Amino acid sequence: MQQQNERQTYQGLMHRVQKKLMVRWYNELDAATETGHPAVYLMVSGNCVELLRAFDVLPVYPEINALQLAIRNKSLPALLKSEELGYATDNCGYVKADIGANSLGDKATLGTRLPKPALILCNYVGCNTYVKWFEHLAALTGAPLYVLDIPFMRQETASPEDVQYVVRQLEEIIKLLEKITGKKLDIENLKEHLKRARTAEDLWCEVRNFSKHRPAPYDAYFDNTTMMGPLYVYRGMQECIDFFEVAKKEFQERARQGLGAVSPEKFRIVVEGPPPYPYFRKFRDMLAHWGACAVASTYSTVGGIWEFGFRHDSNNPLYSIAEHMISQNLANRSFLQRYEQIDRYIEEYSADALLIHSVKSCRLFSAGQGDMREYFFRQREVPTLFVESDLEDPRYFSAAQMQNRIDAFFESLEHQKLYKSHPTLSSGGPR
Amino acid sequence: MALQALIETWKDAIYDPAFEMVEQWKEKTGRKAVGYFPVYSPVEILHAAGLLPVAIFGAGNRLEITNADSRFGSFICSIAKSTMELGLQHRLDLFSGMLFHSICDTARNLAFLFKRNFHPQLFVEYIHLPQNNSTDAAVDYLTSEYKRVAKNMADLAGREFRTENLEKSILLYNNNRRCMRRLYYALRSDAPHLLSTSDFYLLGRAGCILPPEEHSLIVSNVIEELSKNQSKTRDRIRVVLEGSFCEQPPLELLAVLEDAGCYVVNDDLLLGLRWFEQDLEFNHDPFRSLARSYLHDSCYSSVRHDCLTSRSDMLLEKVRKSRADAVIFCIAKFCEPAYFDYVLFKNKLDENNIPHLLVEFEEKMRTFEKARTEVETFVESILFD
Numbered sequence A: 001m002q003q004q005n006e007r008q009t010y011q012g013l014m015h016r017v018q019k020k021l022m023v024r025w026y027n028e029l030d031a032a033t034e035t036g037h038p039a040v041y042l043m044v045s046g047n048c049v050e051l052l053r054a055f056d057v058l059p060v061y062p063e064i065n066a067l068q069l070a071i072r073n074k075s076l077p078a079l080l081k082s083e084e085l086g087y088a089t090d091n092c093g094y095v096k097a098d099i100g101a102n103s104l105g106d107k108a109t110l111g112t113r114l115p116k117p118a119l120i121l122c123n124y125v126g127c128n129t130y131v132k133w134f135e136h137l138a139a140l141t142g143a144p145l146y147v148l149d150i151p152f153m154r155q156e157t158a159s160p161e162d163v164q165y166v167v168r169q170l171e172e173i174i175k176l177l178e179k180i181t182g183k184k185l186d187i188e189n190l191k192e193h194l195k196r197a198r199t200a201e202d203l204w205c206e207v208r209n210f211s212k213h214r215p216a217p218y219d220a221y222f223d224n225t226t227m228m229g230p231l232y233v234y235r236g237m238q239e240c241i242d243f244f245e246v247a248k249k250e251f252q253e254r255a256r257q258g259l260g261a262v263s264p265e266k267f268r269i270v271v272e273g274p275p276p277y278p279y280f281r282k283f284r285d286m287l288a289h290w291g292a293c294a295v296a297s298t299y300s301t302v303g304g305i306w307e308f309g310f311r312h313d314s315n316n317p318l319y320s321i322a323e324h325m326i327s328q329n330l331a332n333r334s335f336l337q338r339y340e341q342i343d344r345y346i347e348e349y350s351a352d353a354l355l356i357h358s359v360k361s362c363r364l365f366s367a368g369q370g371d372m373r374e375y376f377f378r379q380r381e382v383p384t385l386f387v388e389s390d391l392e393d394p395r396y397f398s399a400a401q402m403q404n405r406i407d408a409f410f411e412s413l414e415h416q417k418l419y420k421s422h423p424t425l426s427s428g429g430p431r
Numbered sequence B: 001m002a003l004q005a006l007i008e009t010w011k012d013a014i015y016d017p018a019f020e021m022v023e024q025w026k027e028k029t030g031r032k033a034v035g036y037f038p039v040y041s042p043v044e045i046l047h048a049a050g051l052l053p054v055a056i057f058g059a060g061n062r063l064e065i066t067n068a069d070s071r072f073g074s075f076i077c078s079i080a081k082s083t084m085e086l087g088l089q090h091r092l093d094l095f096s097g098m099l100f101h102s103i104c105d106t107a108r109n110l111a112f113l114f115k116r117n118f119h120p121q122l123f124v125e126y127i128h129l130p131q132n133n134s135t136d137a138a139v140d141y142l143t144s145e146y147k148r149v150a151k152n153m154a155d156l157a158g159r160e161f162r163t164e165n166l167e168k169s170i171l172l173y174n175n176n177r178r179c180m181r182r183l184y185y186a187l188r189s190d191a192p193h194l195l196s197t198s199d200f201y202l203l204g205r206a207g208c209i210l211p212p213e214e215h216s217l218i219v220s221n222v223i224e225e226l227s228k229n230q231s232k233t234r235d236r237i238r239v240v241l242e243g244s245f246c247e248q249p250p251l252e253l254l255a256v257l258e259d260a261g262c263y264v265v266n267d268d269l270l271l272g273l274r275w276f277e278q279d280l281e282f283n284h285d286p287f288r289s290l291a292r293s294y295l296h297d298s299c300y301s302s303v304r305h306d307c308l309t310s311r312s313d314m315l316l317e318k319v320r321k322s323r324a325d326a327v328i329f330c331i332a333k334f335c336e337p338a339y340f341d342y343v344l345f346k347n348k349l350d351e352n353n354i355p356h357l358l359v360e361f362e363e364k365m366r367t368f369e370k371a372r373t374e375v376e377t378f379v380e381s382i383l384f385d
Helices: A013-035 A049-054 A062-071 A075-084 A093-104 A128-141 A160-181 A187-210 A222-233 A238-257 A277-288 A317-327 A335-348 A369-379 A399-421 A423-428 B003-014 B020-029 B043-048 B068-072 B078-088 B105-118 B136-157 B163-189 B197-208 B212-227 B251-259 B286-296 B311-321 B336-351 B369-383
Strands: A039-041 A058-060 A119-124 A145-149 A267-272 A292-297 A353-359 A384-389 B033-036 B052-055 B097-101 B123-127 B237-242 B262-266 B326-332 B356-361
Touching (some): A075 A093, A292 A353, A369 A384, B163 B286, B197 B251, B197 B262, B237 B311, B251 B356, B356 B369
Parallel strands (some): A039 A119, A267 A292, A267 A353, A353 A384, B097 B123, B237 B326
16 A cells, blocks of 8 residues: 555644643642642543532542553553562553552652542442552552442343442542532532533533544544543533534534544544554554544543443432443443443444454453454454553554554455455456 | 361361262251351351351362463452352352352452342342441441341242341350350460461361351360360461451461461361351341441451441450460462551551561462571561561
């Protein structure tokens, strides 16, 4: 195929606004180290950020701190530091980078300071490593730890007992937040946050739908990852709505003009697994080189799945937060529900193939992905590429090997397309 | 039968990938068997439903992994792969069900891989065990979770679940755990020279395939028999083994630890067999008692978050209570929970000047010389300090 020598430009208005918002948030966190504005650590996956915002508490996401280090190529010193402290080579790189950075000093790594947590709120949503991570942060900082235990989706739907259990824990958290902030929960304020969250969720879904266009106006793996920042940091706030209005307008216009995220768009793929943040751009280039555009991704739904209909409900604040945490995010859903999700994506987004990016760090994602390949390749007959690296640790990304695997896969896919579209070849050509 | 001969028989039965002993039990009783994955399995519920609970600790080094590797990819512990392999090779066909719990990300995903590949021939059940023991809401939740599972298990057994059966099963397992506690404290901790570590392990492990009443009897007899033994202790250090709560180290490694100069006076091997430190008491609702016991009385391990006490403090207490000189972390390769805890444990031990050593293992480990040298050096450094 024709080589695309020039580097693709991916950055649009959405990216610039996202960057501004994220910088603003980090500056707020930095300022909070001086002002003592209360900050609570929590996880991205299926969380209750609206509740924190209703108390005017700042959320701190160790996962975002870790990925920021990786995407800025600053994770290795932090990883080495944590290994010096006794962390194992094969343990989750997010945790290691975060703990390592904590030991080296936030300013040395992130460039801004992080406030001491008033509370470490571990929303245990599927990922067992979350519990470990927050236990370690509690040991490091001396801050109180609350593990908000979310029953895993072992059945098709959440049971009333599951929901009740979470609601009762949320009520305990409200009491803790009241103590931290010295003010009572203003339920009307929480409802307002949930209403705004709902509007943002509507917009997120509209944006997600644009990748059904041919060509897809943005990449639903890489660009969706960018959009996840404001979605989780600012959900429930006007900033989040404004951000998605910008994204919607931009992608609507691109779709209208027939502009694709990659040009020409040759392959529409669904991507499973987190991105290799230390090689985010390189990985994207490797795929774009073959005209492969992600039209849907599972990673972008770790924090919430809204496209299948769920919305936060201000009429039922705690119940709807609980429901979101239990059943409406990828992390707390079973592996087989993920198969169903991917199946739906392949169908609804007219995808040609599935790319499984298996990361060493995250066993929630990767343990069993070989079976996933087996299922899609053999049972569903979906061309499937399985590659391994990591989301944090640059030592696990072998660029040459990755390039070879991607090249071989798309070359073969291209041949298949050619045979299918060419009647003479498809009847008599080699197989 | 002499103890050694008996232990040899169990050894074959325990590591038998064909589970012949289970097959025999099924024939004898006409009942069904259900496998369970470590760590905290409510075996009382399976027993009360009329099923034989059998612990499935992977396949040790007795099975060639031909298919399971590709189902999991790299960086995954051996127990997950060999358990999957047992299924793929139809070696679990004699079981009617398989029970998994929320102990780690790999075990959880394994449960759902089982569901896709083997359900419904093999009924797959998954229990979400709470990680928040600071709230009464968790007791309510877990009670309802246990009741849900009991219903499914009774359906599997083809009978009604009767609460009074659960009460009886709890009493039986109370007795079994009491025997195991005696074994640990009267024998293992107070007179570790009377039974080798590997024999001791096999004696306990027999409880994973035998019905509890049979196992209790055997353990009691052995304790009584060995108490008459007059042999003397050797010049060895007393160690606590930590980190093998799920995947089990090869028997040869346990022997190496002892040969290299250690008495293992406490450990977290086979934790599921003795997960309550005291008898489980019940009033009107045995399900609630089970739930409360998991949340408040179960032995700590790296896969159960405790909001009330830190595991590092509990390890320290274990070391002191068993009068150990040192801790050997015996951790399965890629076991994320154990490796995370290792850091906090290590810091705590350092603060308290308790020596420790890390020994990594895998089911398929074939050479033990490196481990032997490391342990010998470690032991010498303590003995001649």
